[in-house]
Amino acid sequence: MSEYEVLQSLITDDKKTLIDVGCHRAHFLGNSGINFDYKIGIDPLKFDEQSVYDVVINGAVSTENSKKLFYVHENEGCSSLLKMKSDEVTHDFAERKNKWYVSFRIEGLRNIITTQTYSLEKIIDEHMPDDQVSLIKIDAQGSDIDVVQSLGKYLNTDKVKYLFIELPSRDIVLYNDQLDYQTSIQKLNEFGFELVHKHDFEIFGYDGKPCSPESNVIMKNKLL
Numbered sequence: 001m002s003e004y005e006v007l008q009s010l011i012t013d014d015k016k017t018l019i020d021v022g023c024h025r026a027h028f029l030g031n032s033g034i035n036f037d038y039k040i041g042i043d044p045l046k047f048d049e050q051s052v053y054d055v056v057i058n059g060a061v062s063t064e065n066s067k068k069l070f071y072v073h074e075n076e077g078c079s080s081l082l083k084m085k086s087d088e089v090t091h092d093f094a095e096r097k098n099k100w101y102v103s104f105r106i107e108g109l110r111n112i113i114t115t116q117t118y119s120l121e122k123i124i125d126e127h128m129p130d131d132q133v134s135l136i137k138i139d140a141q142g143s144d145i146d147v148v149q150s151l152g153k154y155l156n157t158d159k160v161k162y163l164f165i166e167l168p169s170r171d172i173v174l175y176n177d178q179l180d181y182q183t184s185i186q187k188l189n190e191f192g193f194e195l196v197h198k199h200d201f202e203i204f205g206y207d208g209k210p211c212s213p214e215s216n217v218i219m220k221n222k223l224l
Contacts, residue, residue, distance in 0.1 A: 003164070003199040003216045004032055010162060010196075010218070013134050019123065021061050021147055022139035024076065026052045028164075036134070040127055044070045044115040045079065055127050061140065062117035063150045070115040080141035081117075082175035121152035124159065137164040142175030145187050156192035158223045163193055169200050169215040181215065193219035 001009075016036045020028055023041035029052055041053035044060045060070060060081055072079045124133065138144045144165050154160060165188075171180040179187065185195060197218040 003197060003218060006197045006218055007135070007162070007164065008033055010220075011134050013132070013161075015131065015134075017128060017131050017134045019120065019128075019133060019136045020053070021120075021137065022141070023053065023056075028137050028139070032137075034135075038128070038131070040123065042118075042123070044113065045072070045076060057118065057123065059116040059118055061120055061123075061147045061150055062143070063119055063146055063152075065118055065122055066116075067114050068117050070113050071109060072111040072113060074110050078141060078174075080143065080175055081115075082142040082177055084175055085173070119150035119152060120147065121150060121154060124151075124154060132158070133160040135162045135164060136160055139166045142173065142178035145179050145184050148188060148191055148193075151191070156223075158221060161221050161224060163188070163217075163219040165217050165219065167215050167217055169213045185217070188219050192222050194222050196220045 011034050015038065016034060018029075018034075018036040018039045020026075020039065020041045022043055023029075024043045024045050026041070029036075029039070039053045040055045040057065042057040042059065042061055044058065046058055060068065062068065062081065068081055070079065070081055071083060073084070078084070120136070136148075138147050140147050144167065148163065148165075149155070151160065165184075167181050167184050168174065168178070169181055171182070173180055188195075195217060199216045201214060201216065
């Protein structure tokens with residue numbers, strides 16, 4: 001089963017609710033195959049999200065409700081609150097085992113903007129105080145564990161049922177302060193979630209060669 005088929009088998013609530021962190025261009029909604037009844041989309045980069053989400057928040061998610069720098073890369077999908085470790089990027093396929101191989105300059109910065117950050121605790125308090133959250137999807141380019149930690153008082157409670165997170169699948173990380181796979185899973189366990197599905201995949205570059213090994217993981221609330 002694909003990770004999306006697994007999600008479809010797990011998200012069976014009468015009222016299906018979603019918080020989509022890193023919702024730019026709504027790719028997850030198109031891939032999930034799940035008809036969510038209430039959807040919150042969060043992203044620092046603007047596009048016409050209002051047509052697909054019930055609530056759109058133009059900003060990023062962090063443990064701090066403040067303003068932070070956001071690094072916008074030529075490849076928008078690599079944009080992040082964290083600075084990229086350019087010394088870990090190589091354009092030489094022979095060095096792929098020890099670095100992130102890419103066939104195009106993902107480390108090229110287009111812009112640095114200031115964005116408002118919000119904690120998930122604050123977002124839930126304001127928009128979903130009485131609902132259980134069926135799923136939080138997180139694609140935060142390196143700060144994913146910080147996003148989960150921002151649940152604050154909702155950690156180790158039954159408020160959030162499942163997490164769907166993209167993580168690096170090895171110990172080489174692309175961003176400063178990003179946690180590797182094993183440390184990320186350990187932290188998520190401490191926050192009250194356990195691994196139920198892991199899908200390893202490769203992102204392919206413009207030259208058709210595999211660029212970066214990553215994993216989509218589904219984490220289940222231990223209290224379910």
